[in-house]
Amino acid sequence: MSPAPEAVVYASPDLLAAACAARLVTKIVDTQAAKGSASVVLTGGGTGIAILEQLRTSPARDAIDWSRLDLYWGDERFVPADDPERNEKQAREALLDHVPVDPARVHAMAASDGEFGDDPDAAAAAYAEVLAANAAPEDHGDVPTFDVMLLGLGGEGHTASIFPESPAAYENERSVVAVRNCPKPPPTRVSLTFRAIRSAAEVWLVTTGEAKADAVALAMSGAGEVQLPVAGARGRRRTLWLLDTTAASKLGDVPVSPRV
Numbered sequence: 265m266s267p268a269p270e271a272v273v274y275a276s277p278d279l280l281a282a283a284c285a286a287r288l289v290t291k292i293v294d295t296q297a298a299k300g301s302a303s304v305v306l307t308g309g310g311t312g313i314a315i316l317e318q319l320r321t322s323p324a325r326d327a328i329d330w331s332r333l334d335l336y337w338g339d340e341r342f343v344p345a346d347d348p349e350r351n352e353k354q355a356r357e358a359l360l361d362h363v364p365v366d367p368a369r370v371h372a373m374a375a376s377d378g379e380f381g382d383d384p385d386a387a388a389a390a391y392a393e394v395l396a397a398n399a400a401p402e403d404h405g406d407v408p409t410f411d412v413m414l415l416g417l418g419g420e421g422h423t424a425s426i427f428p429e430s431p432a433a434y435e436n437e438r439s440v441v442a443v444r445n446c447p448k449p450p451p452t453r454v455s456l457t458f459r460a461i462r463s464a465a466e467v468w469l470v471t472t473g474e475a476k477a478d479a480v481a482l483a484m485s486g487a488g489e490v491q492l493p494v495a496g497a498r499g500r501r502r503t504l505w506l507l508d509t510t511a512a513s514k515l516g517d518v519p520v521s522p523r524v
């Protein structure tokens with residue numbers, strides 16, 4: 265059983281993004297020092313991209329050996345590669361095109377105009393094969409033990425592209441699935457499943473805004489993962505909620521950083 269979730273609350277969305285970028289630098293540098301490389305799963309959404317933008321402008325970014333970093337996505341909108349809605353495109357504009365990553369270690373999910381055409385099931389199956397190909401014997405399975413997985417959440421409790429009561433919320437076998445008719449546009453996506461999410465050593469749930477406060481409070485109070493998928497996003501060693509004061513406003517007495 266993974267340890268109980270922790271929460272750190274920041275005084276504003278901008279401070280959360282900057283502090284999370286700093287936290288990510290330290291985590292990656294320490295992991296690379298310990299085992300030679302690191303792996304991070306990126307998330308779409310405004311908070312996830314804001315963190316990447318802060319990382320781009322941080323002088324500390326040069327402490328990372330970008331050539332020894334594997335990057336994955338927790339989900340992707342199944343649209344053409346140059347569609348502004350693509351999580352990969354947004355991540356490249358925010359950070360990846362500005363740092364010397366190894367292209368072979370940037371593992372993007374297929375676009376709808378890519379090698380699998382408009383078949384999201386084929387795209388999902390192919391990404392599952394990418395995960396399996398990058399899993400090491402010590403991972404004990406077909407998904408790497410990601411060092412850090414960033415995940416956002418929606419006001420109704422979705423995370424990645426696992427939405428409440430959706431087929432993906434009931435998926436126990438596959439590591440990656442196609443998702444259709446999403447309440448959050450675009451409607452067709454590719455997403456890691458709970459099994460893949462829970463292979464991460466650390467899951468960092470990053471969110472801001474009053475609209476997320478109920479989902480945060482419900483998830484922290486033991487809601488079920490089918491009704492509230494973000495409740496199922498747990499790391500093997502750590503589950504860390506990184507929130508601004510509004511998203512944490514229904515959590516009761518949680519210290520705010522800095523103490524305001």
Ligand SMILES: O=C(O)[C@H](O)[C@@H](O)[C@H](O)[C@H](O)COP(=O)(O)O
Binds near residue numbers: 308340341351424448
């Ligand atoms: O591709 C996506 O849409 C995301 O992966 C999704 O899970 C997102 O992280 C949340 O919807 C939060 O998005 P915001 O941070 O913009 O509220």
